[in-house]
Amino acid sequence: MPESEASSMLPPGLPPEFGVYFALLEVSALVEHGVVGQLRRDGDLSFVQFQILAILGEDRPSPLSMTDLADRLVHSKSGLTYQVGRLEQSGLVTRAPSSDDERGVEVRLTPEGAALLERVVPGHLEVVRGMLVEALDDTERERLTGLLGKVGKHLRARPPRSARGIAAAQPD
Amino acid sequence: MPESEASSMLPPGLPPEFGVYFALLEVSALVEHGVVGQLRRDGDLSFVQFQILAILGEDRPSPLSMTDLADRLVHSKSGLTYQVGRLEQSGLVTRAPSSDDERGVEVRLTPEGAALLERVVPGHLEVVRGMLVEALDDTERERLTGLLGKVGKHLRARPPRSARGIAAAQPD
């Protein structure tokens, strides 16, 4: 098991440019695994729950709707309903019907939720630092961030369905 | 064009070096989402099932044990039992007790499994190419692969203290 480098875990017969795919999968899985452990230990939170709290805690006074949250996560709406309900049960968030739109729901962080977030975030950053930030020097890290950002932009600009042979050149 | 930061998705109040974390999470989630759709459409496979088949199809005549598989995936053992059982039901893999070690199980790809893999892989590579490979030019992609590889090596060399299957320090 501890033998593979990005290129060495490339299945034989595959063009080498796909090494980036396997390297990405492995790194993201390991990073996620690491933070999941920390969140469970320090705050008894799942990763999704933490992400919800973190988004809600983003120093934004106006509340978010469920759809806003679902857009920021890569989650299904039903799964989001479940997790927000769970956070509401725990007293970490509130749900209230939107005043503008009766079908909408405004999700807000409670003081308890904000406090939990503050208690968990330092350890979270510490774990992430140990896994990601310390793995590279400043130049490398900035380069990695930039490359991932470019890929992210490409992915976001990509139509989710029937996307084949669509022009790869995306104007900014 | 100094857009090498992911500041747009970095929550306010966080040191900028954590941009790499959020960029990684977003990209991996989007990529995974993309391939999940393709695998479901083209082969009615979940991502985990595909990963199992792909590992088994790695041109390796000698079979793998469940533990070998679990080490290559980031999965729990029980989840692996479930999925391999499911693949066995579908006739895509076989399970047989190991001759060396009676408690071990040798997992093998069946011809049907190999055929399904061959049917699914081209579309898979096409989707990955469209999402990842085409997002960058050759130099950038190689750089990204190298950086991810370096992070991966760092992560593998740094077992989180609660790691279960820490094999004894493997000398290089």
Add this chain to the structure above:
DNA sequence: TGAAGGTAGTTCGAATTCGAAGGAGTTCTC
């Protein structure tokens, strides 16, 4: 040898996930 401890997989129950279907509010169209 034979008991103690370790390893390989499975089973079990609980939690989480998703997609599809449904209920309710909103917008569009005529």
Add this chain to the structure above:
DNA sequence: GAGAACTCCTTCGAATTCGAACTACCTTCA
């Protein structure tokens, strides 16, 4: 304004996931 079409969110059932407990086998060591 009435109805169709759409959006927001929840409910529902089925599938998947995990950790802990368990069985069976292997290895160590006295």
